[in-house]
Amino acid sequence: MNRNYNDLLAFVTVAKEGSFTKAAGLLGVSQSALSHTVRGLEERLDVRLLHRTTRSVSPTTAGQKLLESIAPRLAEIDYHLEMVNEFKSRPAGTLRITAAEHAMYAYLWPKVKALLLDYPDINIEISLNNSFVDIVADRFDAGVRLGESLDQDMIAVPISPPLRMVVAASPLYxxxxxxxxTPHDLVEHNCINIRLPTHQKLYAWEFEKDGKPLNVNVRGQLTITSGQAQIDAALSGVGVMFSPEDKIKKYLDSGELVLALDDWCPPFDGYYLYYPNRQLSSPALKLLIETLRYQR
Known part of the structure; x- marks a missing residue:
């Protein structure tokens, strides 16, 4: 049998309202079209479902039995469809984000932890990765990257103030x-090198003065990937470090670390949350964007 559930909805509405005119208004169709739909249902079932008079419409015995059977089921379907619509508009689901360690601890996690407490239907998976990641190919919803290294086809939202890299060491050093x-003098110092995870090359320290960039390949006893160990080495007097200023601010404020070459370290664009398509943003991603957005 060819089943058309719109026919059933039409019948239930007419039977409940007791009027083709009222039912047509609720369903947004013409009275004649609605009458034709219900008549087609009766013909397919080969049974009369409605008594029709000039003043009223009421279900037959067969119609009443069908109404009692399917009306609750149609109401249940409506309920579940509303639940789906609510899910679409409510922040919920899982977000996968890739971020570098510094961005994660300095700008992502302080706000994300509050969001998780306020929205229990949101799950967030954060992948710590200091290398460049193709968020589309690797199926991430968003990534965090410095503004200067963003792909042009990405939508980007600032989540941090401008940053700068600084040279620092302990007073003992x-x-x-x-x-x-000058940065050239660093070749005479014991510098704490950083190995880039993307190319496995040593990071050339980047400087700029009067609009002129200068990169210096430094040398030293210790090479490290990232993290607290780099700071610990500098605090211990092992050598000179090159670090985001905000990452070591408390040590600079306490005097445990002291800057050098300050005039060679201008600010640059900070971190951005980036994602591929604004139109595909889920409510959860939209909420994350507004939570992380840096207000200048």
Missing amino acids: WQRHPKPL
């Missing part, structure tokens, strides 16, 4: 070694 006057 500077007592033993004269501070560099």
